[in-house]
Every structure is written in structure tokens, then in C-alpha cells.
Amino acid sequence: MTAGCPSAGAPVLRERGQHEVFCGLTSIIWLHRKMQDAFFLVVGSRTCAHLLQSAAGVMIFAEPRFGTAILEESDLAGMADAQAEIDREVARLLSRRSDIRQLFLVGSCPSEVIKLDLAKAAERLDAQFAPQVRVLNFSGSGIETTFTEGEDACLAALAPRLPASDKRQLLVLGALPDVVEDQMRGLLAEIGIPEVAVLPARRAGDDPAIGPHTRFALAQPFLGDTMAALERRGARHIAAPFPFGEEGTTAWLTAVAAAFGIPAERVEAVTAAPRARARKAISAARETLDGKSIFFFPDSQLEVPLARFLARECGMRPVEVGTPYLHRGILGPDLALLGDGPRLSEGQDVERQLDRLRADRPDLTVCGLGLANPLEAEGLATKWAIELVFTPVHFYEQAGDLAGLFARPLRRRALLTPGVAA
Amino acid sequence: MKLAVWTYEGPPHVGAMRVATAMRDVHYVLHAPQGDTYADLLFTMIERRDHRPPVTYTTFQARDLGADTAALFKTACKAAYDRFRPEALIVGASCTAELIQDDPGGLAEALDLPVPVIPLELPSYQRKENFGADETFFRIVKRLAQPMERSARPTANLVGPTALGFRHRDDIAEVTALLDEMGIAVNVVAPYGASPDDIARLGAAHFNVLMYPETAEAACRWMEKALGQPYTRTVPIGVGATRDFVAEAARLAGVAPKLDTARLRLPWYSASVDSTYLTGKRVFIFGDGTHAIAAARIATEEMGFEVVGLGCYNREMARPVRAAAKALGLEALITDDYLDVERAIEEAAPELILGTQMERHIGKRLGIGCAVISAPVHVQDFPARYAPQMGIEGANVIFDTWVHPLVMGLEEHLLAMFRDDFEFHDAAGPSHHGHKAAAAPAAAEAPVAAPAVTEPAANDNGGKVIWLAEAEAELRKVPFFVRAKARRNTEAYAAARGQARIDVETLYEAKAHYAR
Ligand code: SF4
Ligand code: SF4
Secondary structure, eight states, X not given: OOTTOTTTTOOEEEEOSOOOOOBGGGGHHHXXXXXXXXXXXXXXXXXXXXXXXXXHOSOOOSSOSEEEEEOOHHHHHOHHHHHHHHHHHHHHHHHHOTTOOEEEEEEOHHHHHTTOOHHHHHHHHHHXXXXXXXXXXXXXXXXXXXXXXXXHHHXXXXXGGSOBOOOOEEEEESOOOHHHHHHHHHHHHHHTOOOEEEEXXXXXXXXXXXXXXXXXXXXXXXXXXXXXXXXXXXXXXXXXXXXXXXXXXXXXXXXXXXXXXOOXXXXXXXXXXXXXHHHHHHHHHHXXXXXXXXXXXXXXXXXXXXXXXXXXXXXXXXXXXXXXXXXXXXXXXXXXXXXXXXXXXXEOOHHHHHHHHHHHOOSXXXXXXXXXXXXXXXXXXXXXXXXXXXXXXXXXXXXXXXHHHHHHHHHHHHHHSTTOOO | OEEESSOSXXXXXXXXXXXXXXXXXXXXXXXXXXXXXXXHHIIIIISOOXXXXXXXXXXXXXXXXXXXXXXXXXXXXXXXXXXXXXXXXXXXXXXXXXXXXXXXXXXHHHTTOSSOEEEOOXXXXXXXXXXXXXXXXXHHHHHHOOOOOOOSSOEEEEEOOOTTOSSHHHHHHHHHHHHXXXXXXXXXXXXXXXXXXXXXXXXXXXXXXXXXXXXXXXXXXXXHHHHOOXXXXXXXXXXXXXXXXXXXXXXXXXXXXXXXXXXXXXXXXXXXXXXXGGTTOEEEEEESHHHHHHHHXXXXXXXXXXXXXXXXXXXXXXXXXXXHHHHTTOOOEEOOOHHHHHHHHHHHOOSEEEEOHHHHHHHHHHTOEEEEOSXXXXXXXXOSSOOOSBHXXXXXHHHXXXXXXXXXXXXXXXXXXXXXXXXXXXXXXXXXXXXXXXXXXXXXXXXXXXXXXXXXXXXXXXXXXXXXXXXXXXXXXXXXXXXXXXXXXXXXXXXXXXXXXXXXXXXXXXXXXXXX
16 A cells, blocks of 8 residues: 555465355454453354354353354344344343443344344443443454454444543554563563553553554554554554564564654664574574475465564565455565565465465465364374464564474474474 | 354254265355354364365355355356366355355256255254254255165165264264174165265165264155165163164064173173262263263163253254153253253252263363263364274273263272361362362361351242351261252251251251152
């Protein structure tokens, strides 16, 4: 989008065909851990409930803060009826869960196909339960959203509701594990930005206020709609590579610092120790990864920054970098660093992509859970993409872990295959 | 609309996938949005299958809805045929596609493919996974199976095993061995491992072994009518059921019943003295109807347990489960609401749960051991070793599996002896499950530190009864897994007699009153 983007011209393979990616509902799995007083009520089908259950893997919580209001034959008949049913289920839920302060009605494919108006339902319920509970809606449907875009839709729904502020401040966008968020705050404080607003906040009451003097940086690349919503409120984006690895983290911090008039030397000075730690931690995995080729199936939209990290800091050779959606306004800096080497693909035709994969036979394939074991059985080492969004991987202290996630399948393969060196 | 948190069954098209994935040379074209492709991981991750399920999803998007989703289906269907060249094609819709009414069957038919196209109509907003599997297999059989001459020697088909089934892989081997001993050969196993050609040969068998009514009853009924093949009603899980099954199969095949019990260990293990402690163990059973009914029989007749709860999540099996429960003097629990099951288990306070992966988690929370007897499955339900549920080895496996969560006999006596010893506490689990031995919550369990009179408890009659301190202390000596029940019984006993206070005397009178 930006005219000055150095990689604006890199050719991209655009594909239509079978997508083998989760829908946006999946984001609920990490969003509900981050937003500790929120409940996510999917209005959908048994399939949606089953997807959530299968993606969550293990039912750790007896009554988790998410659930599915399953549409039944009777709901499909008349619309007025369905609105009343939502009211009833929500009232019942909120009376049982007094700990809930924000409720998200989450749209699914079935609710959207029958044009069930969840915005209207949210508005009505919001008025009814205010100020105790706020009620919002967003879509996590597979016809509108892909995997991580569920978080984007959720945060974009929050954006217009954030209080206004004229304060000059930094806002960081994207759900990070608490421990990583705290590390980030620590780094920014040392650089000279002691106060950092974060979206999503851990609790409804901690929502950031925003306005024309808010500068925001993205911690996750899949937040295009949220970015647009914040820009509509006057906030301005700080373009930067994503904070993966030593280089990415330093570049991200430097860009943020620059937006607040803090010189790069200051960033350099206060980050010397963690940078050295990160480089050292990465070097252990680099021994395994150096010179190896890697192929990304489209999944979380983290693919481009991860490929950049693996290429520049771990010596890997990206062959194909597939992503569900290539947002150049967000990924420009990472694309520039990645260079013209790898084939970029957007969207998916899984069968054709598998053909390309089999022709390339990379050393490592990053793919979804449905493909991993079948590819292993074909002799291709794989890394589950979903782990990259469920595991802390951002900033210096996680750089070694991030590299390790890619090294482990290769080391394991070497251990189990006599005569193969990692 | 019904709020669901965790579900026992997936949608019906997942049942169809279980059939398609179990078979060879079929392909399933499913009109569905992209998120529905999550279902692949059930097979590749949980069952560790080394191939993708033979499913093409059309993955239509919102922008296609205004345009032409039907054309998209046709393109996907044609491309899938050209790429995979299956011998038969199954086509259908997931919940979302059902709403847009594109008629996958008609669209696929119009492509004029040179192989049979089998359309599925699975009502996603009414039915669930087991129905989907049963209906899909029935449609495939109805379309492909032909009346034909019976094989010269007595043969049977094994019908019902699917992908993602609870121990189906190993049950097939066990039932094959049972039949083989009597000189009955297996004609076809289906859907597991069967090709469309194999389905066409089903009619050569003298009878069908219905292994899992959940997934193949409709097909068996149809084959009985259309192909004249009787089918077995006994599911050979447990020693008694295996004997009955052998007799039934022998009768249908017209051969002499025969069962080699040389490797059968359950009866002796159950009779041996270490098992004395199993007597009257209170078990709660919940699963699919077939496995729950089988477990109830084993529990009472072969393990000497007391069944305190019995139920199933698949409504299709409500009738036989109700009958089995009634025979045990129980009211069956027929529900697919996980929270209902949890409540019922808490209420019944069993010492062991025989359930599914869902009950395993309930057990973890309540501190009650659980052995898994039924789907829904998880990755550990596909062990590397041979571990059937059916037949002789199945009975042996069941003995080991059910006893494993319990404290071993000798160990239990020691625990009872030292119950009040400060180093022991009754929440400590069996010694072979390392992780559970946390320190006793001293404050909560200390006998006399409690206030002299505890909070009045509301009882069923709406009155209030008060526990005196010694009675409360005495109650703590009751093993934790029956403590809640003892408390309730004592309160009910006191209330019925108009007593406002419970002392040690009341506790023991109540105990005598409710003694079994
Ligand atoms: S793709 Fe649509 S129908 Fe499928 S699970 Fe996601 S929201 Fe539900
Ligand atoms: S609980 Fe065990 S089986 Fe289930 S997902 Fe975790 S590791 Fe796998």
C-alpha cells in the first residue's frame, strides 16, 4: 500500500481452491485466556462447538469462558424467535457467571447465512446488562475470517468503544501471553516509555483510551481491520518489522522509540544484554537450522515475519511462504528484509500447494495439524503452525524458544534416523 | 438454541467422514466453509493416520454466497474426481451448506462421472455424528451391495468398525479369531478397510456380525431385508457376552459353538483374593449405549461391582440403556449435556467411573478414578499395543484397565489401617499414579479445629440440621469418596425424625439404617 514499500512489486502467487485453515472462531482459544473477565458465546452449529473443542484439544476447564449456542431446527424457522432465544441463553449464562464483565456474541457461518443480526442482539443486551456487563459482537465465521482474523474482528469490535484521550501515548496491539507482555513493558520502560497501553486489556475496566496523539505498534501481523478502526479514531500506526528474534525485536523497539523521539543509540544501549542473550539462545538452534530449506503453508499470517527471522537469524532458506492474506501495509518492513528469494503465495489451493511441496521437498514444512502426520509419513519433517500462536514467541527472551520450535522436529528426525545429521 | 460447552458427538458429516476415511477408494466431496477442515486433524492427530482423510471441502466464502456456490461445488467435485480417481464418490453438505440448499447430489449427478455417486442428506440441525456414520454406511451399502450367491463355506461380514472408533482396529482381529475357531471365515469387514468392490460382495456372507449398532444398524437391517442376511444382536464385550455371541454366531452359521478360553484370565483374576477389595465397588457408567450396556453387565456379573449410575449420550440407544438400568434398579441418565453428567456423578459419589474422555476429566476434578470404555476418543485411546475390548483378550484388557485407577487390594487395607496417621491422608491416590500424592490440607482435615457447631445445612424438607463437633469429626473419618453421601443420608435421616442436631449416635443410626 505505501508507495515507498520496497517490496511492493514482489510477485505473489494468488490462489483459489480448497483452503485447509481453521476459521476465526479458533482465536477464542487464546483470547479467552487473555481477557480474563470475558465470555465468548458463539451462535452457531454443532460443527462450531466441535471445532472449538478439537482446537482446544484438552478440556482443562469444566465451564470455560466460551460456549456455543447451537442453532436447532426451530431456530432456523423464524428470526424473531432466534433473537428471543439469544436473550434467554444470555440471561441464563450471566446469572450463573457473575464473574463475567464483557460478553462477545460471536457470529458463525450458519448465523451469517440465515442473517441472524447479532449486532442488534448485542446492542439490546448491552443496554439491558449495562453497566455490569458490556455486550459486543464480532464474526469468527469461516466464510468471513481465517484463523487469527478472529482476534482482528474481536479487537476491531472493541475499538469504537474505547474511551477517548488526547494523551500522547503508545498503544500496543495484539494479545500476548502475560509474561511476554510484562517483558515488553519492561523493555519499553527502560527505553523511556514507561506507560504503555495494550489492546486487548486483561480486564474490561483496563481498556486503553485512544485519540489523535496515540501512536500504535502491532505485536501481531493479522490485525488489519483493528488498525483501520484505530486510524479512524485518529491514532497513527508505527510501521516496523515484527518483534521475532533479536533483529526483529530491536527493529521494532527502535521504530517505536523513534516515534517518541528517542534515539536509536538509547535502544542500543539498554538492550545490549538481552540482545546478546537472544543471539546466544538462537545460536544453539542455528546449528540445526543453518542451510535448511523451509516451506510455509498459509495459517496464522505470521508466516512472513517468521520466514524473515528464520532466513536472517537462523540461516534457513525459505522456499515458499504461504499466507492466508498478505497485508503489505503491515508486512512491508518484513517483506523488505526477507528479500526476493522465496515464492510468496496468498490464499490457497491445498492440492496444488502439496504438488509444489512434493516437488520442492524442503527440509521442514510448517503446516496445520491435518497435514502434519501425512507429510511426516511421506518423509517430510513438519512443524505444527498452531503451536506458533499458542506458545510465547515474541521479543528477546523467547527468541531462542522460537528458533527451538523449528529445530526440534529436525533434531528428532536426526535422532531417529541413523546416518542423518541434524 | 441450546448452550453447549463440550460435546460428546460431532456433527453428522463427521460421522460420514469416519466411514469414508475408514474405506479405501472412496472420496467424499463436502460442501463446507474452510473452518470445517478442522475435522481432518481428528483423524491425523488423534488416530495418527498417515493419510489425509479422503475429503475435498469446497471452502466457499462469503463473497461466493452472492455469486454461484453451486458452480463452485461442481468445480471442486470434478477436480476431486480427476485427481483422486475414486471407485465411488460420496457427496453432501455440512451445516452451513445445508442452509444454502445447493443440492450436492443433483450437482454431482449432473457431472456424469463414470463411478457411482452417493448423495447424503444429513440433517445437521437435528442429528449428530453417530447418526451420520450409520446413515452414510447404510447409503453406501444400499447403493453398492447386490444379492448374490452365498459362499460355499460359512462366512460372516464384520460390520460397523469405522475410523476414529474406540478400539475398532483391535476388535476386528479379536472377532475374526472368535469366528475362525468355529470355522467361520470373514467375508468382508466394512466400512473399515473396505473398498466399493468389497461392499458389492457383502451379499456372499451367510450372516452379518453387527459389531457396533451405533454405526451400522441401519445397514444391517437393510441387508437382512434385501439380502436375506440375519445379523447378530450380541456385542461380544465381556466374558458372558462373548460366550453368548459365540452361541449366536454358531446358530446363524449352522456350526457347533466353540470357544477357546486358554488365554482368558478375567474370571480367575476376578476370583483371586487380591480382588476381594473389588467387591461392591460403586461404579458410575456412561458412554455410548453399546459400550455402556456391556460395561454394566461386566461390572455386575464379572467384577462384582455395584453399578450406581448408568447412562448414554446417544439418544438412539435410550431404550436398551433404560432397560439395562431398570434391571439394576436404576434410572438411566440419557443426556448429551456434560454438566448433567457431572452433576449426576457428584450426586452418586462413585468410587470408579467407567466413561469417556469427558468423564475422565470429570473424574480428575472430583478426585475419582476413571477408566475409559467408549468414544469420544482421545489420542491415548489409540495405544500402540494390541488392546481390544471384544472377545477373550478384550475381557483381559478390560480387567486391567478398570482395576488400574483403583487402589490395589493390599494397599487399600493399609490405607484403612493408617487412615488417621498424620502421614496419610485419604485423598492420596493409588501409589502407582505418582502425581497425586499432595500433602493433606491440614486445616480443612484437622478433626477438632473446626468450630463446635457447623453451619446449619438445609435438608430436603427445608428444615435446618446442625452437626455437633464430634459428629463432624467422626464424619471426616469416613472415606472421602462416600463422605458427601454419608452426610446427606445422615441429614435426611435426622430430618425425617425431626432431629435438629446430629451427634455421633445419629451418624451411626443413619449408617445402620442405610446399610446395604
Ligand atoms: S467454518 Fe463456519 S461452520 Fe465451520 S466451525 Fe467455523 S464458523 Fe462454524
Ligand atoms: S492430554 Fe495428553 S493426549 Fe490430550 S492433548 Fe494433551 S498430551 Fe495429548
